Amino acid sequence: MTGWSCLVTGGGGFLGQRIVHLLVEEKELQEIRVLDKVFRPKVREEFSKLQNKTKLTVLEGDILDEQCLKRACQGISVVIHTASIINVTDITYSEAIINVNVKGTKLLLEACVQASVPIFIHTSSIEVAGPNSYKEIIQNGHEEQHHENTWNFPYPYSKKLAEKAVLAANGWTLKNGGTLYTCALRPMYIYGEGSPFLFDIMNKALKNNGILEDTGKLSIANPVYVGNVAWAHILTLRALRDPKKAPSVQGQFYYISDDTPHQSYDNLNYTLSREWGLSLDSRMSLPLSLKYWIAFLLEIVSFLLSPIYKYQPPFNRHLVTLSNSVFTFTYKKAQRDLGYEPLFSWEEAKQKTTEWIGSLVEQHKETLKTKTQ
Template sequence: MPGWSCLVTGAGGFLGRRIIRMLGQEKELQELRVYIRTFKPILKEELSKLQTKTKVTVLQGDILDAQCLRRACQGISAVIHTAAVIDVSGVIPRQTIVDVNVKGTQLLLDACVEASVPVFVYSSSISVAGPNSYKEVIRNASEEEHLESTWPDPYSYSKKMAEKAVLAANGCTLKNGGTLHTCALRLPFIYGEECQSTSFAIKATLKNNGIHKKLATFSVVSPVYVDNAAWAHILAARGLQDPKKSPSIQGQFYYISDDTPHQSYDDFFCTLSKEWGIRLSTWSLPLPLLYWLAFLLEMVSFLLRPVYSYRPPFNRHLVTLLNSVFTFSYKKAQRDLGYEPRVSWEEAKQKTSEWIGTVVKQYKETLSSKTQ
């Protein structure tokens, strides 16, 4: 891949920033092109840390702006598409999620064809595979099992449709007569330093005197450390450009995980944060009762809709996501992409825990300044 160039969408996000960091270390990369909607300070800080001779270009634009996407793709060798709206709680309007995740992905694929970009790597999600019921047990599932989510919620639906569009585009003829090669990486919950959802959870727990409420204690999941998730994208982009590896990768999807121990979300959260005084609540509702309580809350929301907009604190889909046995094997990614986790569980745990310590410290300092 002498002198290749790469466009990263969603570059201001948690995963996108780590991908940029790793691409900055690619010796053969001539240009790193960053596509974002808003140039946030955290991305500016990330870019300032890059020690690379690679040309770095920042482009601001909407993922739904076809003309802007075509300009962004001009002269690019590979696209890594991470931009997406993530919402499993029903906060964001359905149409917004579907537009960004499905229409935005299709517009980017069209731009690649128009600009003759031969490689497209898509950040997908395990939510396209389920879980469909908390009663169903899925352990170390492989790609050959053809699991598919049946939930109508906008996030799972949109990621599933976008992934199908990406894989269907594999083999398309480019404007210059070349061929588009695509693949998708299905990612579980991604953790690590600067994870926004973890930061929110820590602050909510500290407000509750350091006691973490049990809402996901019945699950068994396989989270992935952010650096390992990012590394898989680099390998996929490399592999699709390698004449020897590319034929086995084209049009394929891969589950990406690492050696993080499989456990419940609640236990995982406390494993990372217990050093800072975080502890689990001693009680929780039985799972069937929690599920039907979610159903009742959804009914209340539905009945009130004509006169009042009520958003339940949780729904059946969220209860299912947080309380299912749902783990995956990364053997196919090992075989085809040469993927091996770059960061061990012990190192990932230490780095994440140290970062959580800074979140706790900042929260307490802010609270102290307000009370003075």
């Protein structure tokens, strides 16, 4: 199969950029199209440097714009769909989250059928599987266990519906008579340099005398480095293009983790930032059951106020559960079917992320210096 092309939606984002950087190394790839709503100037500059290896076309457009999607998919061999609104705190803008994550995915699948795109890889989420209760313990979970999120909060609910739509589309007949083959990847919590979540956490800590806020002392998670998630997408693409491997991958979903130690979210934040003098909050936390019921009351207040005012609670039951659960998964199925092995070790991932956090600390110092002059 020679002379193929790939569309990456959400390609200007944290994960999308990494996928594009790895794609340029792929053999016989003629064109990469990168679709996103907005591209920051720095991202455009990065992509222009990659033009020497493969034709790279930057497309600004909305995932809900059918005409835009039709144009983007024309002549494409593979779609990697990373575009989504990632929001685990906001319950007031549920319509936007459902629209982009669910309707946008369905529109893209339809555009693939019309443009006869044979391969569709979907970036799903660990939240499709749960956790549903902080009392439930799942360690080294796997695909055969059929874990399913039961929350109706916008983000996990939207990712569950989107993934179902993608896997249900496996085997659809394309306009040219061919067949659409789909696959979904469920990464754990993704960290790494450029992470919007880590950026917010570190900025809040720097404004709070270097004290990291409590994001989940009781959790045990297995975070995954962004470079390894991007690598899993490349291996999925290769598997789906390989006639021997493809039948075992089509219509499947895979948990994507790596060799990052299983730890609490608080411990991860501290490990990545302690070199720069940041420290954990030593104050006593509220009992978990009390925090859960406070979250429930805040959600009720938000609902009652919704006709006249959009009140976004600082946390909700889903976030409390997510941040305080023992919830880890193995990547053995991806290893077996995709040949997945982490591209970056924990030590490499930690070093790269720590260096980036160091640059944020330096920026903060410069800002403070400018203000005092």
